[in-house]
Amino acid sequence: MERIAAGDAGALGEIYDAYGRIVFAIVYRMLASPEAAEEVAQDVFHAVWRRAGAYRRERGAVRTWLLAIARNAAIDWRRTRGKRVEREVELDAATAMRADSSVVDSVLLSLRAERVRDAVRTLPPEQRDVLALAFWGGLTQAEIALRTATPLGTVKSRVRLGMEKLRLHLAEES
Amino acid sequence: MNTHPTDDLAAFSIGALDASEQAGVDTHLALCEVCRAEVASFAEVAWGIAELAPLVAPGPTLREQVLDRVRPRTARVASTASRPPLLDGLRRIFDLKVPLAVPLALALLLAISLGGLGSARADADAYARAVAGVADGTVVTLAATAGTEARGSLVVPATGDPYLILRLPAPPAGKTWEAWVLRGEQPLAAGISGDRWGVVTLVLSQPVRPGDGVAVTLEDAGGVAAPRGTIVLQART
Numbered sequence: 001m002e003r004i005a006a007g008d009a010g011a012l013g014e015i016y017d018a019y020g021r022i023v024f025a026i027v028y029r030m031l032a033s034p035e036a037a038e039e040v041a042q043d044v045f046h047a048v049w050r051r052a053g054a055y056r057r058e059r060g061a062v063r064t065w066l067l068a069i070a071r072n073a074a075i076d077w078r079r080t081r082g083k084r085v086e087r088e089v090e091l092d093a094a095t096a097m098r099a100d101s102s103v104v105d106s107v108l109l110s111l112r113a114e115r116v117r118d119a120v121r122t123l124p125p126e127q128r129d130v131l132a133l134a135f136w137g138g139l140t141q142a143e144i145a146l147r148t149a150t151p152l153g154t155v156k157s158r159v160r161l162g163m164e165k166l167r168l169h170l171a172e173e174s
Numbered sequence: 175m176n177t178h179p180t181d182d183l184a185a186f187s188i189g190a191l192d193a194s195e196q197a198g199v200d201t202h203l204a205l206c207e208v209c210r211a212e213v214a215s216f217a218e219v220a221w222g223i224a225e226l227a228p229l230v231a232p233g234p235t236l237r238e239q240v241l242d243r244v245r246p247r248t249a250r251v252a253s254t255a256s257r258p259p260l261l262d263g264l265r266r267i268f269d270l271k272v273p274l275a276v277p278l279a280l281a282l283l284l285a286i287s288l289g290g291l292g293s294a295r296a297d298a299d300a301y302a303r304a305v306a307g308v309a310d311g312t313v314v315t316l317a318a319t320a321g322t323e324a325r326g327s328l329v330v331p332a333t334g335d336p337y338l339i340l341r342l343p344a345p346p347a348g349k350t351w352e353a354w355v356l357r358g359e360q361p362l363a364a365g366i367s368g369d370r371w372g373v374v375t376l377v378l379s380q381p382v383r384p385g386d387g388v389a390v391t392l393e394d395a396g397g398v399a400a401p402r403g404t405i406v407l408q409a410r411t
């Protein structure tokens with residue numbers, strides 16, 4: 001990040017090589033359009049370039065920072081340019097899309113994803129749903145409450161319990 | 175220290191808080207190591223969820239496009255008009271894909287500062303800062319070197335790329351206008367106008383940090399790595 005902040009384009013290339021695919025995959029999953037995902041992924045790395053100086057190691061891992069930028073960029077895109085994609089969101093849509101011929105697979109990643117997928121399966125459906133609406137749908141808890149006609153307090157506790165359960169499950173396995 | 179926002183930390187990690195809640199947690203995290211550790215562990219979970227995104231590969235050109243945007247030589251000229259009436263030029267500017275949220279007042283302000291009102295410039299400047307505060311960004315009017323018709327403003331939005339809005343005379347044959355970010359004594363090439371002139375929006379390919387300067391010079395077509403031409407516009411942030 002220091003190198004990027006100092007204007008080293010090569011360092012940005014390295015970040016792209018490490019995270020380009022996953023960033024693209026995340027925004028693609030959120031926007032369901034390859035064109036939009038390419039545009040937003042570009043914006044994400046451009047934002048990394050501009051904001052690298054503001055990255056604070058003590059406030060979290062690079063990938064956490066990157067994930068926040070990617071999600072925000074996708075949410076912004078949807079607000080400003082995208083028609084709101086109203087469709088069912090599932091926390092794990094992998095099964096539906098694995099057949100795509102352009103799918104690339106990385107063994108390591110899929111092993112890890114398999115563990116998360118197992119953890120997700122242990123969640124009660126209502127917790128899984130709020131996490132999906134928040135994470136992939138880009139909705140806040142208040143928006144979810146409104147959308148699903150559920151009391152805000154209930155939504156909040158589902159988010160918290162769901163995340164705690166996933167954390168516990170993943171910790172037990174490793 | 176206030177009580178820990180423990181119940182909000184999971185939601186914070188997946189961006190599910192509304193803006194004011196998020197700002198509150200953010201402020202707390204700056205001071206609280208306990209909550210930072212909690213957020214870090216939820217962040218691992220969030221990344222795990224992110225990895226459930228189907229691994230669809232981006233197009234093969236994405237990497238190049240990403241790097242192109244930050245290379246000075248290939249800096250984009252986002253919008254130009256060969257010789258538009260001023261307001262027409264401004265309208266084109268607001269058609270940009272640049273993440274602009276420029277209110278009408280700022281548009282008027284830019285029209286004024288681009289109008290180069292001579293002695294009224296100081297007023298325009300003061301007005302610029304006042305309006306920019308509302309616009310949640312900063313506008314700096316560039317000082318024009320005596321004798322040039324060029325005018326311009328630097329806009330640093332709260333979010334999004336800094337950019338220059340310029341009114342440029344046609345460059346002589348074989349020449350281009352080139353923008354620079356001056357970091358200390360070091361000029362960093364930040365984009366060229368190419369063969370465009372008139373009202374031009376130039377998205378800077380370099381970030382602008384507090385204390386940096388910005389300048390526009392006339393250089394050989396295609397741009398140069400270090401400025402040789404005369405400065406026509408400049409400002410220090």
Ligand SMILES: [Zn+2]
Pocket residue numbers: 177178179202206207208209210
């Ligand atoms: Zn705390």
